[in-house]
Each structure stands twice: as C-alpha cells, then as structure tokens.
Amino acid sequence: MKPQMRNTYVSKTVAALKPSGIRRFFDLASGMEGVISLGVGEPDFVTSWSVREASILSLEQGYTSYTPNAGLLELRQEIAAYLRRKFHVDYRPETEILVTVGASQAIDLALRAILDPGDEVIVVEPSFVAYEPLVVLAGGTPVAVQTTGADGFQLHVAQLEQALTARTKAIIICSPNNPTGTVLRPAELEALARLAKEHDLLVIADEIYAELTYDGGYMSMAAVSGMRERTILISGFSKGFAMTGWRLGFAAAPEDILQAMLKIHQYAIMCAPTMAQYGALEALRSGERDVAEMRSSYRRRRNYFVSSLNEIGLPCHMPGGAFYAFPSIRHTGMTSEQFAERLLIEEKVAVVPGSVFGQSGEGHVRCSYASSLEQLQEAVKRIKRFLARL
Numbered sequence: 001m002k003p004q005m006r007n008t009y010v011s012k013t014v015a016a017l018k019p020s021g022i023r024r025f026f027d028l029a030s031g032m033e034g035v036i037s038l039g040v041g042e043p044d045f046v047t048s049w050s051v052r053e054a055s056i057l058s059l060e061q062g063y064t065s066y067t068p069n070a071g072l073l074e075l076r077q078e079i080a081a082y083l084r085r086k087f088h089v090d091y092r093p094e095t096e097i098l099v100t101v102g103a104s105q106a107i108d109l110a111l112r113a114i115l116d117p118g119d120e121v122i123v124v125e126p127s128f129v130a131y132e133p134l135v136v137l138a139g140g141t142p143v144a145v146q147t148t149g150a151d152g153f154q155l156h157v158a159q160l161e162q163a164l165t166a167r168t169k170a171i172i173i174c175s176p177n178n179p180t181g182t183v184l185r186p187a188e189l190e191a192l193a194r195l196a197k198e199h200d201l202l203v204i205a206d207e208i209y210a211e212l213t214y215d216g217g218y219m220s221m222a223a224v225s226g227m228r229e230r231t232i233l234i235s236g237f238s239k240g241f242a243m244t245g246w247r248l249g250f251a252a253a254p255e256d257i258l259q260a261m262l263k264i265h266q267y268a269i270m271c272a273p274t275m276a277q278y279g280a281l282e283a284l285r286s287g288e289r290d291v292a293e294m295r296s297s298y299r300r301r302r303n304y305f306v307s308s309l310n311e312i313g314l315p316c317h318m319p320g321g322a323f324y325a326f327p328s329i330r331h332t333g334m335t336s337e338q339f340a341e342r343l344l345i346e347e348k349v350a351v352v353p354g355s356v357f358g359q360s361g362e363g364h365v366r367c368s369y370a371s372s373l374e375q376l377q378e379a380v381k382r383i384k385r386f387l388a389r390l
C-alpha cells in the first residue's frame with residue numbers, strides 16, 4: 001500500500017512560530033524611496049579600523065583554520081579581563097567562557113543547555129523578539145511578565161513572583177533593554193537576586209547593550225552577591241563595538257552550565273569564525289576609546305531625539321541605555337501597527353510597532369536613534385507633520 005503523502009516536511013513547532021514582525025516592516029520600507037529608517041537595531045558606525053586591520057592581518061598570516069571549540073584561549077582570557085575590569089565579575093577563561101556566533105547563539109545555547117520539555121522560562125516584556133521563539137525551540141514554555149510605560153518599564157519583582165510555578169526554571173532579563181532602553185537599577189537586580197535564590201532559579205542576563213549605558217555606572221546581574229552561580233551572562237561585540245556583521249558574542253557561566261553549552265556548540269557550530277575572533281581580540285585590547293566616543297555620540301542623539309519626541313507630543317521616558325526610544329502613541333487612538341504603517345506610507349519614516357515586542361509593547365513604537373543627527377531632525381519634522389494631520 002502506498003504511504004499517505006505528507007502535507008509538509010516542516011515540523012509542527014516551527015510551522016507554528018510567528019515570523020518576526022520587524023521583517024514585515026523592513027520588506028514594506030525596502031521598496032520605497034526617501035525613507036528614513038529608525039527601524040533597524042544596529043549601530044550606524046563602521047567597526048574601528050584597528051579591529052578591521054587586525055582581522056585582515058590574521059588572514060594575511062594564514063590563520064584560516066578552526067580555533068578551539070570554545071574560541072581562542074587568548075580571546076577568552078581577554079574577555080575574562082574585560083568582564084573583571086568593567087563589570088567586576090570573575091570567570092575562568094579555560095572553563096567558564098564560550099565564544100559564540102553573536103549573542104544570538106549564546107541565548108540559544110543557554111536555553112537548550114538548561115531546558116527539559118515543559119520547563120517554564122519567564123520573559124520580561126516588552127522583549128527582544130528572539131527570546132520566546134528560542135524558548136519554544138528549546139522545548140520550553142515562555143511565560144510573559146509585563147512591564148508598563150507608566151513607570152518607564154521598570155521591573156516589579158513582586159509581579160514576577162506571581163508568575164512562578166513549580167516548572168519555572170529561568171528568567172530572561174535584558175538590561176539595557178531592547179526595545180525600551182530601560183536599565184535595571186541595583187535595587188531591582190537585588191530584589192530579583194533574592195527571588196532567584198529563594199526559588200532556586202537561573203537568570204539569563206542579556207547584557208549586549210551594557211557598553212551603551214548613559215547615566216552613571218552599570219551593574220551586571222552576575223555582580224550581585226550570590227548571583228554568579230545562578231547567572232548565564234550573555235554579551236558580545238555587535239552593539240557596543242559596532243560589529244554586527246562579524247557575528248561574534250560570548251557567554252560566561254558557572255562551569256557545569258558553560259560546559260553543557262559547549263557540548264551543543266561543538267556539534268552544531270564547531271567554533272565561531274576565526275578571523276572575527278582575531279578582530280574581537282583587538283577590539284578588547286584597544287577599542288575602549290572608540291567605544292567611549294560612540295557612547296557619547298549616542299548620548300547626544302538620545303538627548304536630542306527623546307526631548308524632541310516629547311515636545312512634538314509623543315510622550316517618551318528617558319531611556320538609560322541602548323539606542324532606542326519607545327514613545328507612547330496611545331493618544332492617537334491607533335494601534336502601534338496602524339501608526340507605524342501610516343507613518344511609513346504617509347511620511348516615509350520607518351519605526352517598529354511596539355506590539356512585536358509583546359503585549360505590553362502595544363501603544364508604543366520603537367525608534368532607533370542610531371542615525372545621523374540630520375536624519376533624526378528630518379524624522380522629527382516628518383513625525384510632527386504626521387501628528388498635526390491626525
């Protein structure tokens with residue numbers, strides 16, 4: 001008897017995943033001329049020349065083979081020194097640091113290394129679009145906890161506690177946050193630490209924007225007393241070092257977890273690209289001044305852009321980090337999707353609807369201010385004209 005034909009070879013899990021809502025807007029904007037894009041989440045700087053040169057030199061010298069699975073030991077040592085210097089956290093480069101293909105892969109590995117089917121992971125929303133799908137792909141169940149624009153999207157740990165069940169295994173936090181730019185304050189980190197210890201939970205701390213913090217010092221989740229043992233620290237080179245296309249990130253975690261992540265990494269990836277690792281090594285050795293310059297440039301643009309949004313009638317909290325403003329558009333009566341679509345079609349300014357970042361993102365739009373000041377000024381002019389017409 002002939003077997004019955006399948007309708008599709010695609011797994012049910014993957015078929016059920018929603019495509020990224022950001023993509024749809026890119027596609028819509030890509031066919032239009034004269035668009036000012038505040039949509040993309042990446043630096044407008046080219047990677048520092050010294051970093052590019054170091055990578056080119058590695059190629060000239062013929063360093064074109066695999067590195068150790070966990071990444072060049074020299075690079076891991078440099079990452080350990082960087083984490084100690086900047087964030088006061090100590091990791092052993094031999095066993096507790098893994099070089100990955102972007103922070104994206106580090107998040108994926110962290111989830112796959114810790115989750116058993118049905119384990120729950122708390123995702124604080126609005127959140128980076130990859131967390132929930134990656135939890136699902138790792139066999140877990142994402143549980144959303146909402147924050148609100150009313151208090152600048154601060155985390156309320158008591159509310160988070162209500163979402164815990166016997167299946168909760170981890171909490172994903174992102175500070176500074178994409179899309180809100182909110183930086184978690186030491187008191188919130190400490191409250192979260194108490195909760196994690198009390199309920200024996202892990203925290204996956206996405207600190208990819210830590211270099212882009214504008215108002216005072218930065219505190220890493222792993223630096224909070226007693227948290228190093230229950231934190232998977234995720235970071236990388238894409239944002240602070242303007243290296244998105246290099247695809248280089250890293251994870252730092254207690255040895256048993258890091259080695260579990262390495263086990264998956266060695267089968268799935270082998271190692272991060274060698275020439276990118278040499279570039280990253282140079283970024284850590286000599287990149288501090290360039291990072292500081294980029295940071296102050298973003299800070300200037302943030303100050304201009306966020307105050308302008310408030311002036312033209314889009315209420316926006318002052319984000320402490322990253323390069324996103326997340327103003328409220330609620331008073332326009334439109335959904336964030338309608339607002340973004342009309343703004344794009346009528347004034348050719350691309351922003352991202354807040355709803356793509358989860359339920360609590362609705363009523364807001366994400367605008368990246370990693371654009372030139374001239375472009376930001378023109379965008380403000382167009383948004384003002386758009387609002388006046390409504």
Ligand code: PLP
Pocket residue numbers: 041101102103104105128174177178206208236237238244247248249
């Ligand atoms: N985490 C957050 C919060 C992000 O916004 C992004 C990129 O937009 C990433 C991780 C991914 O970074 P990478 O380019 O290092 O994979």
